[in-house]
Amino acid sequence: MTAVEQSSRTPAREGSRFHVGPAALAIPAALWMVVFFAAPLLLFFVYSFLTARLYAVSGPLTLEAYRDALTTHINATLALNSLVVGISVAATTVVVALPIAYWLRFAAGRWETVVLFLITATFFASYLVRIYAWRSILGDNGLLNSGLKSLGILDQPLGFVLYNRFAVTVALVHIFLPYVVLVLYAGFRPISPALVEASQDLGANAVTRWRKVILPLVAAPAATSFVLVFVLAAADYVTPQFLGGTDGAMLGVRIQTALTGAGNWPLGAALSFLMLATFVACYALTLLLLRSLRLDRVRFVS
Amino acid sequence: MAYESLFRPTDRREFLRRGAALLTIGATPALLAACGGSSNSGSAAAPKASGNIDYLSWEGYDIPPVMKAWKAANSVTVKPTYIGNHDEIQAKIKAGGGSYDLITYYQGYKPLYTELDILTKLDTDKIPNIEGLFSVFKEADARNLWIDEDGNWTGVPWTWGSIGITWDDAKLPGGLTAWDDLLDPKLKGKVGVINDPLGAFTLTAHILGKDPAALPKAEYSEIKDYLTKMVGQAKSVAPSFGDMTNQLVAGDIVACYQGWAYMNSLAAGAGNKTVKTVTPKEGAFSFCDLYAIPSTSDNVETVHGWINEAIDPVINARAAEYLVGAVTVEKSAEMLNADTKALYPYDDLDLGDSTGDRLKKLFEVAPFYGMPPSESDEFITFTEMSENWEEIKQGA
Numbered sequence: 273m274t275a276v277e278q279s280s281r282t283p284a285r286e287g288s289r290f291h292v293g294p295a296a297l298a299i300p301a302a303l304w305m306v307v308f309f310a311a312p313l314l315l316f317f318v319y320s321f322l323t324a325r326l327y328a329v330s331g332p333l334t335l336e337a338y339r340d341a342l343t344t345h346i347n348a349t350l351a352l353n354s355l356v357v358g359i360s361v362a363a364t365t366v367v368v369a370l371p372i373a374y375w376l377r378f379a380a381g382r383w384e385t386v387v388l389f390l391i392t393a394t395f396f397a398s399y400l401v402r403i404y405a406w407r408s409i410l411g412d413n414g415l416l417n418s419g420l421k422s423l424g425i426l427d428q429p430l431g432f433v434l435y436n437r438f439a440v441t442v443a444l445v446h447i448f449l450p451y452v453v454l455v456l457y458a459g460f461r462p463i464s465p466a467l468v469e470a471s472q473d474l475g476a477n478a479v480t481r482w483r484k485v486i487l488p489l490v491a492a493p494a495a496t497s498f499v500l501v502f503v504l505a506a507a508d509y510v511t512p513q514f515l516g517g518t519d520g521a522m523l524g525v526r527i528q529t530a531l532t533g534a535g536n537w538p539l540g541a542a543l544s545f546l547m548l549a550t551f552v553a554c555y556a557l558t559l560l561l562l563r564s565l566r567l568d569r570v571r572f573v574s
Numbered sequence: 575m576a577y578e579s580l581f582r583p584t585d586r587r588e589f590l591r592r593g594a595a596l597l598t599i600g601a602t603p604a605l606l607a608a609c610g611g612s613s614n615s616g617s618a619a620a621p622k623a624s625g626n627i628d629y630l631s632w633e634g635y636d637i638p639p640v641m642k643a644w645k646a647a648n649s650v651t652v653k654p655t656y657i658g659n660h661d662e663i664q665a666k667i668k669a670g671g672g673s674y675d676l677i678t679y680y681q682g683y684k685p686l687y688t689e690l691d692i693l694t695k696l697d698t699d700k701i702p703n704i705e706g707l708f709s710v711f712k713e714a715d716a717r718n719l720w721i722d723e724d725g726n727w728t729g730v731p732w733t734w735g736s737i738g739i740t741w742d743d744a745k746l747p748g749g750l751t752a753w754d755d756l757l758d759p760k761l762k763g764k765v766g767v768i769n770d771p772l773g774a775f776t777l778t779a780h781i782l783g784k785d786p787a788a789l790p791k792a793e794y795s796e797i798k799d800y801l802t803k804m805v806g807q808a809k810s811v812a813p814s815f816g817d818m819t820n821q822l823v824a825g826d827i828v829a830c831y832q833g834w835a836y837m838n839s840l841a842a843g844a845g846n847k848t849v850k851t852v853t854p855k856e857g858a859f860s861f862c863d864l865y866a867i868p869s870t871s872d873n874v875e876t877v878h879g880w881i882n883e884a885i886d887p888v889i890n891a892r893a894a895e896y897l898v899g900a901v902t903v904e905k906s907a908e909m910l911n912a913d914t915k916a917l918y919p920y921d922d923l924d925l926g927d928s929t930g931d932r933l934k935k936l937f938e939v940a941p942f943y944g945m946p947p948s949e950s951d952e953f954i955t956f957t958e959m960s961e962n963w964e965e966i967k968q969g970a
Contacts, residue, residue, distance in 0.1 A: 326948045326957070327668040327690060346965050404820075413825040431763065434826075435809040513769065513813040518805055518967055526964060532661040533771065534960040535668075 320541035327535035337538035341546055347526060354522040354547075357437055358506025361444040362498045365452050368445065370494065373456035374486065378465055388457070391450045399447065403514045406443040410434040410515075435517030443515055444505045452497045459493030491567040495558045503551050523547060623648040623879030628871075630655045630663055631678040635863070637884070640892045644883045650876055660772075667692055667868055675871040676880060679729060681719035681862045682772065682945035685787070686956060689948055693728040694867050700878035701730060703885040706903045710933045711862075719942060720864050729864025730881050732890060733899040736918070736940040737777060737858040740766075740833025742822055742841075744848040749829070752854050753781050756831055757803055765807035766818045766830035771963035773832050774801055776943050781856050787944035789954045794962075797954075801966045804831050811967055816840060822849060835917040839898040857939040862902075 320337050322329035341347055376384055397405075409415045410433045417429035433439060463486075471485045487494075509524030516522075523543065531540035562568040623644075629636050633656040645652065655672070657663060663677055668690060679687055687693045698704055704712070704727075711731045713721075720729040739756070741749045750756065756765050767774070778797050779786035789797070805811065809826070812818035819840040821827045830837070833851050841849035865881045867874055883889055885902065891909035894901045900918045901907055907915070919936065946956045 326686075327664055346968060349968055350964070407820075408824070411824050411826050431809075510813075513811070514817065515810075517810045518808060520810075521964065521967060529960055529964060532659065532665045534957045535661070535665070536957060 316541050317545060319537050320545055322538050324536045324538045327537070329537055337536075337542035338546070340539055341542045347523070347543065350521055350523045350526050351547075353437070353512075353520065354506040354524070357440055357444070357508075357512070357522060358502040360437070360441045361448065361505035362502035364441065364445045365448050365501050366456075366494055366498050369449055369452040369456050369497070370490070372453050373460050373490075376453070376457050377460035377463070378468065388454075391453055394450045399510070400514075402447055403443055403511055406439065406446065406515060407434065410439055410442070435515065435520070437516065437520055439515040439517075440512050440520055443511050444508065447511075448501045448504065452501060455493055455497045455500075456490060459490045463489050488567055489570055491565070492562060492570060495562055499551075499555050499558050502554060506551075507547065623650055623876040625650065625873050625876055626675075627652045627873060627876055627880060628655070628673055628675045629653065630657065630666060630672070630674040630676070630868075632657060634897060635678050637889075637893045637896055640889055640896055641880070641883065644880075644889075648876075648879065650880070664690055664692060667870060673870050673872050674868050675873045676877045677866050677868050678863050679866055681729075681731075681864060681942050682776070682787075684719045684728065685944055686948055687866075688728075692868050694869055694871070694874075696727040696730065696867065696881070697878060698727055700875075701727075701882045701885070703882050703903070704730065706885065706887060706905060707731065708902060708904050708933050710937060711902050719862070719944060729866040730885060731862045731864050731902045732881075732884050733894060733897060734860060734862040734902060735834060735836065735900055736853060736860045736936070737773070738833050738835065738851045738853045738940075739829060739831070740822070740835075740837045740849060740851040741829035742825075742846065742848055743850050744846075745825065745828040749850060749852060750854065751852070753777075753831070753856055755854075756807060756829060761829065762807055763809050764826075764828045765804070766821055766827040766833075767805050767808040767811050768815060768818050768830075768832050769811045769813050769967075770832065771960050772945055774804075774963070775946070775959050776859050777832055778804075780859050780941075780943070785943070787946060787953075789946065790952060791954055791958075794954050794958075798962065798966060802969050805966055807831075819844070819849075822846070836898050838917070839913065853940055857941075859943050860937055860940045862942055 319329055321333045321335065322337075323331060323334055324337065376387060380387055407414070411417070412429040412431070412434075414434075416433065417426065420426040421429070467485060467489075468481060471481050476484065506522070507524050509522055509528060512520040512522050513525065527540050527543045527547070530536045530543060559568065627650060629652050633654070636652055636654050638652075641652075644650070655666070655674070657666075660680060660683065663679065664683075664687065666672060667674060667677075677692075679693075684693070720731060721727050739750050739753065743749060755761075775797060776786045778800050779789055782796055782800060784793060784797070808831075810821075812821060815834060815837060818827070818830055818833075819837045822830065822837070823841050823844045823846045835851040838849050838851055841847075865884060867877050867881075871877060884893065887903050887905035888909060890901050890903040891906035893899075894906065895911055895914045898914060898917065901910065946954050946959050948956050
């Protein structure tokens with residue numbers, strides 16, 4: 273029995289003290305979400321079916337905004353950019369973060385706290401500072417090109433490392449990596465070292481241990497991290513503007529333009545909900561995949 | 575105008591440096607008075623000000639250190655809401671929920687803001703300092719962008735600037751004299767372009783000899799082709815002027831389509847003193863920013879006082895130094911420090927009657943334009959212009 277269960281049952285048995293159950297405790301947060309999230313979201317959803325006027329909406333209800341969103345060529349191009357960047361960033365981040373989190377949990381020893389602190393400390397640097405740091409590294413006269421030129425390896429700077437999807441991917445992986453390391457570290461925490469040792473004693477080599485023991489146990493947090501990073505990266509519209517070059521724009525920029533620059537609220541709303549639907553579909557697919565592999569209900573027994 | 579870069583984080587260090595320097599000035603109203611400034615507005619006609627002003631515009635356009643003394647003397651507080659681009663002003667006001675008292679608008683937005691019923695008629699009796707503006711800013715032929723045909727003012731010009739080619743003279747000695755020079759294949763990947771659809775559209779229309787406010791739809795392809803070629807010369811589209819300056823200083827680009835003299839100052843602050851700006855032979859366009867009172871205001875009297883103070887000669891000069899911009903008040907030109915004065919051709923002017931004439935000539939080469947209409951079967955609309963910009967960027 274958990275501590276929470278104990279505290280919620282004892283007063284009920286006594287019958288003389290005010291009983292506040294877990295559901296009641298959630299009411300303030302639920303109200304907050306309804307008033308400040310669900311209701312505006314619903315209103316925004318209605319907007320997507322209204323007729324566009326300049327910085328205004330009116331009747332009648334129409335699917336015009338969705339038709340525009342789905343049939344305009346530029347939207348497809350930007351959506352593809354978002355998809356490619358989102359998947360690249362999410363996959364790279366999870367693959368890089370997994371061994372770091374594993375090392376922290378099972379091998380870091382006395383360095384564990386120090387490294388965790390350093391990872392957390394990266395949050396102190398602002399988003400824009402990190403973007404600009406990458407520009408100063410990857411630019412024509414940046415650290416990378418200057419270093420390679422001073423070593424005599426290059427005559428001309430590598431022009432392809434900045435102002436394209438590669439630069440966006442590198443920067444976003446750097447930005448999201450600490451979050452994913454922490455999520456995966458939390459995913460590794462319940463795994464007893466004895467499990468890993470037992471598999472080793474039973475003759476599993478490193479590859480087998482990862483494939484049959486470790487990865488199944490952290491599949492759920494890894495998949496969650498993947499979806500989280502995918503959503504954040506695909507929806508980002510700041511980094512592509514600074515590092516993405518002329519062809520690096522993503523769908524978020526288009527939504528911003530529709531809502532503010534063009535004053536076409538129904539189109540902005542329709543694009544937003546189409547993007548949201550895509551994200552929900554990705555999340556559902558991930559859950560289905562975990563379920564089909566029977567990895568969605570891993571329980572640790574202490 | 576989408577000169578949003580001014581106070582983005584990248585520029586903040588410079589912004590704060592200037593701000594700190596001007597805090598001294600803001601804190602010494604006696605000094606202002608000694609210099610001939612009103613600071614409070616000693617004019618009998620100036621309205622009585624007090625209370626709170628809900629400000630909605632660019633960070634910096636509320637000129638905090640410059641207006642500090644006036645605010646203190648009149649017990650006025652300013653609650654700012656800063657924008658990331660000009661379109662946020664109409665978006666926030668039309669979305670409702672705010673009682674904004676003071677906004678600024680780039681003159682091209684006048685037709686749109688009139689249509690959206692955002693602007694109110696100003697009581698010029700409560701803004702006596704209007705008399706001190708350069709004559710060119712007081713004439714109703716300024717394309718009806720702040721003075722209506724019936725003589726009513728909907729905004730008061732307090733700062734302006736002109737667009738030009740900005741380049742790094744150390745990397746491109748002698749610079750360029752024509753916009754078409756930027757299309758030279760040798761400059762492929764070295765041209766800076768900013769993510770400002772209206773500015774890009776207006777400049778290109780001017781270069782091609784067309785009126786951006788009344789461009790026939792059939793002629794839009796010429797604008798699109800020219801812009802596509804220009805964007806094709808760039809590796810990236812900078813999100814702000816500050817960012818484009820950073821690219822220039824870093825050596826990623828050597829010249830800019832739609833540059834601005836303000837970039838010279840930003841670059842100098844970053845240690846590069848070889849960045850220059852020139853108005854090319856085809857000319858360019860000018861922008862004028864205006865203080866205005868939106869229909870949501872509930873403190874009209876105080877905002878009139880603010881506007882009057884902002885175009886006091888000393889205050890206007892200090893604001894121009896603070897923003898590295900131009901003055902709209904004739905006497906202010908004499909009060910500018912050397913760096914700010916050098917940004918625009920004040921030294922070529924004969925202050926007095928000829929001053930207005932000279933500015934007129936400048937604005938003939940680099941005029942003030944309106945923006946495309948919001949709805950039209952004949953002309954390119956604002957929405958079409960905005961939405962085509964993404965295609966131009968992708969198609970380059």
